[in-house]
Structure formats: structure tokens, C-alpha cells
Amino acid sequence: MPVQSAYQEEKKRLTGVLAEIRRQLEAIGPRYTGDDFTEQMLDVQRGKRIERLETAYREPYFGRLDFQEASSDRPVPLYIGKSGVSGPGRDELLVIDWRAPVASMFYSFAGGDGPASYESPEGEVTGTVHLKRNLVIRDGELIRMADSYTRGQDEALVTDEFLLYRLGENKDNKLRDIVSTIQAEQDRIIRADKNKVLFIQGVAGSGKTTVALHRLAFLLYRYADRVRASRMIIFAPNRMFLDYISGVLPELGVGDIRQTTFEDWTIELLRNEVRAADPADTLHDWFERPRSAADLDSASGRWKGSRAFVALVEERLREIEASFVPQEPFEPVEGMRLQPETMRQWAETDYGAEPIMRKRERLVNRLRRWLETELKDRKWTDRSIRSKALSRLNAFVKKMPSYSAPQAYRTMFEGKRAAAVPDKRIVTETVARLKKGIAAEEDLAPLAYIHIRLYGLDQPPFDHIVIDEAQDYSPFRIEALKLCQRRPSMTVLGDLQQGIHGYAGVRSWREQMELFDDEDVQYYELDRSYRSTMEIIEFANRVLAGMDGGVRPAVPVFRSGEPVEIERTEPENWLAAVEESVRSWQAEGRYKTIAVIGRTARECALLHERLAAGGLYAALVESSQPSYGGGLTVVPVYLSKGLEFDAVVMADAGEAAYGDADAKLLYVGCTRALHRLKLLYRGRLTRLVSGG
Template identity: 30%
Template sequence: MSEREPEWLVEQQRVDEVVEQVERRIEALELETSDAHSEMVDIRKNFWDDVTVNFEDSAEMAETFASLKQQAEILSERERTHRHAARQLRTLRKLRSSPYFGRIDFLENGETAADQVYLGIASLRDKADENYLIYDWRAPIASLYYDYPPGPAELQTPSGRIEGELRLKRQFVIREGEIVSLFDTGVTIGDKLLQEVLGRHSDAQMRSIVGTIQREQNRIIRNERSRLLLVQGAAGSGKTSAALQRVAYLLYRFRGTLSADQIVLFSPNPMFNSYVSTVLPELGEENMQQTTFQDYLAARLGHSFKLENPYAQLEYALRAELEPGYESRMSGIRYKATMGFVRLIDGYLGVLGGEGIVFRDVRFREEVLVAGEAIGAYFYGLDRTIAVPNRMRLTAEWLLGQLKERQKAALKEDWVDAAVDLLDKETYLKAYQTIRRQNRKFKDESFDDYDRERELLGQYVVMEAVKPVRARIKRLTFVDVRSTFLKLFLDSDMAARAASQAGIELPEHWEAICKDTIDRLLVKRMAYEDATPFLYVVERLRGFQTNTSVRHVLIDEAQDYTAFQFAYLQRLFPFSRITALGDLNQSIQAHADTGESTGFTALASLYAAEETETIVLKQSYRSTRPIVEFTSMLIPGGSEIEPFNRDGDKPTLTVAADADALEGMIGERLRQLASQGNRTIAVICKTASQSRAVYEALRDGVPLRLVESETSTFEPGVVVIPSYLAKGVEFDAVLVYDASGSPSGYGKETDRRLFYTVCTRAMHELHLFALGSAGPFLKGPVEAYFEQAQQAADMQTNS
């Protein structure tokens, strides 16, 4: 510190002054929140004492409701004030420990003195409320810190472009109010700060590192222009972190017009939701809506079908190669992921506009009210220039009219009298109140006339019998979507006409695909590859249930989505801006080798070029340089990935003669890694079944946890996890179980991306284990990038 001691002391003095102001505000806010909490408790406790309650006449009742409304509004306002103050208090407590992370000195052209700007996670004004002591990292001026080295710089503001010179860019590491590190840098973010941040052990949640945002990441965060923002980034390039910070920026930039519940994040699995759940609260913002695409499918289809999830589909693709029907199923998975299948379904829907929709009978008390054939005749008798969903609604209105006539006729039928005789006292009173409410002219009548009483109770009985039928008609359940969808696969002529209308050819294995699809749907099993196309047909026939309130949709691991899923999401969120993040080298789903179905290609085709922006992130920050150099050798084009210059050990390869030896070596390595202070360690297996077997073999010797597709929380410690569930998260150390070329390892070319994805989960250490011999991806030039460790004794010696 000696050379820079004067500067250091000046900066520390400023930190002390800022922390002092923060502490004063914390004291005031703690008192305010305490008072507000006490006031809320008093209001709740004495709520009814302060309300004038009188139900004797209408005027008094109106006064009662007004009094209730006033008390509720007072309580709501106090709760809102308390929440706001509590949120401010949480932010101030963070500022007390680390008030800011950066400083820039910017001299605007034409000015004589440079502005000093300090950047932190939130803004803070001085006690006179005149000047900013700290600027929020999301403020427009913060772009100078992220986008420019010292020298000429410009800033785009709502009032226009400002040009000038960045005289100084300084970075701090401040802990508990003390400056730990201070350095000036000539690049966007200094290596020293990144080294310090990235060298830490991993946590159970993703960290928010707003002080280390890079220029390309800043472009993602602050993009306001694009309808579709595509982010293609190497493993560990900070895609997800930038996306979450983008949400925080949007909530800051559009404060008052955009709320967290108008933003939706589609994540790869429930555990990932837990992993990223703390980022926005750390930045003082509420979490957006978080879900998975599978959860959405289950909500829509789970009550009608036994729905396969994407991990079950992937498990099948990875380990069922020798089962009968494997090739036809895989052909179907790949074809149904493509834009070709989207076009085929659109062609089929075009055909259905003229004929072919299957309608169910509408029944009332086990009798056919209107036969399905009659419904079809009415529907196709309507003007065919009217859109299909509108014709469905007109058909529903016609059916409701038929039901109304049947309702009138039912009043004179014997079953009604029988049902009236069976009414109990409670139902009788309910019927009486219902009839009075719905028939004002009978409001002052009493049931003192037997015939009148019988008539009114009969009306109630029939009305209750009709109610579920009316509800089903309004929901358009008279459309048999399953049979209509199946017809495409059952009727070769219909399929040919659909293909002709779409201007495409049916795929080579169409007959096998059809048989495979029919066999499942006839027993109400819904394969993952069929779920979205089926829902798409449902919505196109009945009318899309669009979500117009959501304004931003973020899709993580977008490379694993199919063309159909993107087409569906576009219709589901027609007014939303889309941010899609992914890495084509981590495409691991069963359809991943279908070029036409690759997420970005399919998604980009749905939006105009002028509405779309693509940002490519090439630098990888997660792993040490030796790990990135090794993983880059595993994939085509890996040389374009730029490793961040963080030292570490080369990955190791340990070959075992048999499964017992392999598990013994892994157990020993786990104990060694835990003793070295690693907080998150993963044994990554290829499949879920392999993970369960390894977990059972290791659990007695090492404290560990099995992660399955239903696991909803990400916790520190040692985990055994299938390859596909590890996507999107990171670990201090990764042990790859069986990197051999055997069926249980990674031997086929289709395993390449999966193997790459597994290895790129490691932050600090990567250890590969192989049963018998190393797999094909570990042969050739890549051998120079890892160390051979043949004996378990080597590990014991090293430890």
C-alpha cells in the first residue's frame, strides 16, 4: 500500500463518511419500520372496534361498507410503507458493508472539472439530498464504467449523446467498511478483481457480481430496442448472470411501468430456480415469475394424459438403444422438433378448416342431446371465411341454445319430481335463496303455495343438472382434440393432404413415426415430443389463451428447445420481448443433432431481422485456464473460446480396472477435495439410473446427496447428479464418473456435447474417471491437456 498510501487514505476516508451516513439512515429506518409494524399490529387487532357495523337498513349498510373500506385502505397503505422501508433497510445494510465497487472520473467536453462517480448496488444521496454519494450500477452513467477504458468516451442519455474523456477508472474491494483492494485499470474490468471474485469457492446460489460485468454482458443487460435478443455464449461466459442482471436493469429503468410479475423466466429445471433465486433480491428487486416449460405442459395436460418429462425422454435416448422400436421413436423425436413438423401441423390445420375435426356427442343425463355428427354438420355449415376458433364459439352458442330448450322441457319430467323429494333441509334453503336471488319478482314471496314451491324447486334441480353441461360447452370440450390430432397419424390421405397444403414432403420414416405415436396416444400416454404440438393444435382449434400482461420472457438453455416449442411460446406471449440464452455446444436433448431444430435458428425465423439482435460471448470465466483449454479441445470450433487467465491444475484422468476400484478411487478423491475446503463437489453420472447406483455405492463412505429431476433446491456439499441436471450450475470440483467409451460412458459421437457439458461444470478442479480405458474424446491432441493418474495411490500421495 506504500506507493498509493495517500490515495488509499483519501478513499478510505470517503468510505468512512459514506458508511457513517448509511448507518444514520439505518437507525432512522429501523425506528420507522418498528413504528410502522406496531401500527399495523394495532390496526389488525382493533380492526372491528374502529368499524361501524350496522346491517339494519341499506343506508346503514352502505356506511358499514364505507367504514370497512376505509380501515382496509389504511391497513394496506401501512403495509405498503412498511414493505418499502424494509426493502430500503436491506439495501442499506448491504451498502454499510460494501458501499461501492467502482469509481470513474468523467470530463464532459466543454467542462473544466471532471465528475467523480462512485458505483454501487443502489443509489445514495448526501444528507442534504442534493448530490449522489453513490450511483446505482444501472444508472445511464454507469455504462461508462462497463464500456470504456480511460480515454475518449460517450454516453447516451434520454436528452442526447454526451461526449468526453474518461480520466480515471478505479476498482475497489470493500469488506465491512474497509478497503481490501484498490486499483486503477485500463480495461473494462481489471483482472485483479475478477481473479479475486472467480477464485472463491462456489455457493449454493448464483452470486450477483455487478462489479465485474463485461462490455458484451452490459450490452445484454441494457438492451431496450430488440424484440428478440439472442445470446450465444460459451460455457461459463456469464449468460445467465447477465440475463438476471438484465431483469434488475429493466425493473430499474422502467420503474412504475414494469413490475416483477410481468417478467417470466423459463429455466431448465426446478433446482436451477433455487440456484438463481437470490440474485434479484441481492440487488434490491423482487424475483420475477420462474417456471419450467415442463411445469407449463404439466399444468395444461397432466390431468388428461400421463405426461413424459424431457429427462425421461433423454434417459430413453441415452440407454434404450437396444430396445425394440428405438429407431422409430428417435426418428419421431428428431422430426417433431423441426420447423418441417411445424409446417406439417399448420398444413393439417388448414385442411381441418374444411373437414376432419372430430366432435363428441353433447350429453344431458346420459342421453345424447346433440350428436357429434350434427355438431360437425353445423360447424362446417358456417361461413368458412370465419376463423376456426370463431366458428367454434358460434357452435358453442348454438349448443347452449339447444341446451336451453332441453332445460325447459325437463321441468315437466318425472325425474325432476323425484329429485325434489330427495332435497334435504340444507339444499332446500339453498334452493330457496338461489331462486329468490335469480327471480326478483318472487323476492317477497314465501313458499306457502305447494304448486309454486314445487315449480321453484324443480327449476333449481334442473338448473343444477344443466350447469356442468353448460360449463363443458363453454370450454369447447365437444371438440375431440385427441382424436383429431390422432387422425393425422391414422389417415395417410389426410397426412398427404396436410403435407401438400404445407408444400413439404413427409419424412422417410413417416409410417414408423405414425405407429409409435398412435400406440402411445391410444392409451393416453403423452410423449414429450408430442406435448407441444398437441397443445398447439388445441389452441389453434379453440383459440389461443394468450398472455398479454407479460412483457419480457427469458429462456435459459434455449438451445434445448424445439422449433415447435418456440412457435408455441411466440403465440402464447404475443406482445412480449424475448431474451433467449444458450450454447449450441451444450445441445444435449434427444433432438440435438437435427440441424433444423436448433433453438436459435428456429427462434430467429419467427421474428423480423430488424427486430432481432444476436450477441456472442466467447470468453469463459467459470473455469480455470487449464480446464477451459481442455474442454475447448472436446468440441468443433473450441479454439474460439477465450479462457480467462486464472491459474489452476490440469484435469486428471484415472483409469480403474473394475467398478469396485473405480468407486474406491472416487471416494478417496471426494474425501481429499472436502478436506481442502471445497464447498460444492459433484460426481456427475451420465444417466439417472447410473447416478442412483453410484449413490448407493458411495453413501456409506462419504456424506453425499442424490439429485433427481424432482430435486427443487441446490445445496452445498457433495452431490451425485445426472449429466443433464447439472446444466446451468457450477461446482468447485467435478468428478466425471466413467469417461470410457463403453455404453455407460461417452463413446458415441452423439455423446460429445453431453461430455463437454459435464466437464464445463467445474470451476477449480476437474477429475475424470474411466472404467477399463479412456473414451474416444480423450484420445489424440487432447491428451496434452490433462494429467494421467493411473493409481489410487497417486491420490493418496498427493493428498
């Protein structure tokens, strides 16, 4: 069919679909405002349906797949959207939800005249694809149409025009869904079985964060009878990143999934018994001064996050559990005795699966009931005897140690246990912090683990956990989160090439994967970068050249752009050069988001001050920042991870700023750029770029 005729056909169908959506909206009627509980619950469902239909009215679908089942004599056009839309007929579907089994072919089919198939609840369905078409609809208007496959057409002439079109769009201050451009390798991850721990190694710009969010939406659809959004949780690296990704799930029609940081979650879990140290302190200690690879091995966070430290903590918890079971008989009144063997049996047999301090609480309650029963059976009603017995019980209970998580954790650094700590500075610094009620970042995982082992969880176990930037998670953090599930169900994602927090994180995914049984683990590697141009990705790969990261380098999608610029500037003209770069890009009017990425917070403060003095409004990103507002931004390189900008100026790529140990840091900065990258430098250019 000629392109113009096909376009008119699609416009006609769109008009009909929009009319049906509008009819369904009008048929719902007014919202309920009364006090009847049943009607209120029904109205909640009506409200959700209204929201889905209103979203569908703006963008009802994004794809079309003409599929002919093997048992059928003709192809059927299937329209794929973010949510399903039924037609006026009872069994008619105008739009198929992207998460439905049949919709998987839209993502997995890569062309060719061979058979296509999908897994339905009844089994495998095979057939033939006749057409795969991408559609862009905005506010009810058909904006663009691109056929990526037409049966019988010369495929050598077909390119993924639609993907390149979407990748070429400018970005704003929020991450967006990729439901219309999900690639086959991403779709396999999204649709993987729930009861697995998925480890996703994804290069910068591979879409791993978005894939994980889409996976949550898929799990809620596929396992609707077994999982709840309220029992899912997303762990992000910081609050600014949480704000950046906050729009994806609502766009997919998913709500009620908690999105937090490990720090905030732990402090809440501990019921604010401690407060978190200022994250700026850790960042300043690590990133605001010269460092070497040797610093990684000596960092206390590496030791406190290790499996060896997990073993020491677990040993201490066993000691605590044994300590509250009395080793001597309880004799509240002469002639009335409870032997320690009986109390030990109660604790070990009757309460075996309980958290440690709950076992203690139940044992104390059992002692009280035993005493009441004995007094009643022996008919000892004398008040003085009863008072004496209760007094002895209270004294006996006081000898049964009770701990909060911070108290138990502190004992790890006291007495003979302190000898197991490899560096005495760790002992003195940790104890000093805990005395003030402060927990450093490296203390959070042990505290969370200890609290759960002592007191359990206040809420039901998580159905699914997403951990973003997981290369910065120690094995101990993973161990703590394992305690929050009955059965492992996690999506763990990150990039070892962006592991800039090596003082606390892992250097190999094996460090985390080996915490689970082999049959529970699946590993995926996403090496295609959809974010940046070929020029930027190839340049960034050279920065990491020679590093043995154990993962494949990024492979750019064929999207060419401006060459990466490298410009030397004299120290006295450095700030002016940065300002001029920003001004020239803004004058071009091609970029919605521009970032000036500095090496340190102090450097960024100077850059921000200079831009402001020149009349250029820019947001200055700091460690405690809750949100990212887009536009012109000045950000330290170590806070830029996870963000993306249309254009990036690396303010100073000199040798003094980026030494041999800073390759991952420079790589992170360079890969924030989608379309344009420029590196300024003072003095000598870093050897990570020059190779000298």
C-alpha cells in the first residue's frame, strides 16, 4: 500500500478509536461522593479506569503488528499501547496492553519471512508477521508513521528509523518510558520469571534503569494474583535520582511502588534510633582529594561490606541469642523451681523461627504465665508471697540481655571483638560515631541486618526488589535485603565501568551473585548504548581502554553527531572559556538541557558563581539535592551518574583533575552527554585521554 494511503488509513482508524474511548469515558458517569464504603471502593476503581482511558485518549497506541496465526486464513492487525482498550463488542480489543503475551512479538520480531511465535497461557502460538509499524501519537494526533518490516519487501533497505527518531529527541528533567522502543534484549529481561534474581550489567545509556521499571509494570500485570505494588520497592542511589525517574511508572499506569534510598529505608527501619551521617562528608573525603587505587583496598567500607564481616556479625548474633536464655534455674518461691533446660527448650523449639529479641519477649511472657499458673495451682494467695515472686521474676528477667541494633552493632568494636577489626582507626571512628547516635554509610547495612535479625520486619516481606546502581552495593547490603523476602525476587542492575564508589561497592558481579543459589540467578549483559552518539561512546570507551573490568565496552547505536571537542585553556582564562562554551550552545538553540560537569564541589561552586555573574541562570547540584530541574546545570562529576543531558562541558579534564585512578569517574562524566560533548583542560590533558 502506498505510504500516503497507509497514513490516511491509520488516521481514520485513530479517529474511530478515539471516539470509542470518548464514549466509554462519558458512559462512566459522575464520581461518587457519598459515605457508603462499598460505593467508595467501586468509585476508586472507576477513578482508575477514567485515568487509564484519559491517558489512552492522548496516546492510545504506538505500534501495529499484522499477525496471521497458523490456523487462520488471514492476518489480523494488532495495535499495541500502554494499556488495553476494549471495543464495543464484548470480546473485541481495540488496543492490546504491551505486557500481554501476544504483544511480545512486537519487541522480539526482528524481520525475516520465517515463522513468529509467542507463549500464551494455553501454549505456544505460531504464525506469520506481515507488517510491523511504529506510530507516534501526541494528544490524539498522528504525528509520525514508520514501517520497520513489511513482508516481501527488501529488508536491506529497512532501517530502524523510528528508534533513531526517538533517540534524537532532546531530553527534559525527567526520565521517560521506552515502551514504544523496547528492544528484543531488553524485552527478555522485562518478561523474565518473577522468582529469579536478575543481574543486569548495562553500559551507560543501555536503558537498564528504564528496563527495570518496565519489569515492575510487567510483573504486576503477569502475576496480578500474586504480587502487589505496595509490596515492591525500588532502591535508587540518591533522592535527586528518585525525582528524575519518578515519572516512568505513572506513565505506565503503575502506582503505590515505594521508591527510596537504602539510607532512608534503613533509618526508618531502625525507627530513627540513629541518624545518618551527612553524605557530603563521605563524598568529600573520597572525591574532593587526590586518591589512588590503594585507597580502595584500605577503605573501611570495603571491610564492613564484606562477607567476612557478615560472618562476624552473624557469630555475634548467635552469642546474643544464647545469652538471653538463662543458664540457672528460676526459683521465685522456695520449693517452686523452673529448670534452665525447660526454658532452653521453649526458646529453641517453640520459638525457633522468631527473630532473636522476639524470642526473648516470648520467653519472658512464657515465664510470667508459668509463674501465674504455678501460683494458682498451688493456691498461694498470700499477697507477700505473690509480691516476692513477681519481684524475683523482674530481677531474673533483667539478667536476660536485650539489645537494640545500634547497641548490638557497637559491641562488634568493643573488647576482644575489636581485635578482629583490621584497622584500629575503624574501631575508634565507629565507636565515636555510634556514641553520638550517627551511622556512616558503611554502617547502614550491618545495622539493617542486625535489626531484622533481632526484631524482624514491621511490614510484609517484599514481593520484588529493584536495586539500581548496584555496583555501589556491598555484599552486606544484599544480605540485609535478602532477609526482607521469603523467596528471592530481585532485579539488580548497574555498570561496573561506572563503579566510582569502589570504596564501598563491588568490582565483580560475582561478589553479589554468589550470595544466592545458582538456580535462582540469571545474568544479562546490555552492551548497546542508546543514549549518546557514536562519537561520544567511542571517545568514552577510549577513556576506559586498558582497564580490566570484565565486561564488554559500550556499542553505540548508529547515530552520528558532532565530533567530541577537546580544548586547552590557560588557567587565567578557564572560567571564561567555560562560560563561552555554554553561551555558544545556548545561542544555537538546539539543546534543552546543558550540563557543566566539574571535578569537585568547590570547583562547581566557582563555575556556578561565574555563570551567574555573567547573567546565565544555572542550577547547582549538591549532595543533598532532592530534585533535578533541567535547563542549565552545574554538577560535580560524582553526582552526575544516572542523569543525562543534551550537551555536556567537562569543565577541566586536566591531568591534575583526573589521574590514572579516575578513569571510571571521567567515563561517567563523558557518557552523560546525548548529542554534544566538549572537554576543556588546564595544564596538561589527562593521560586517560591523551594516552601519554
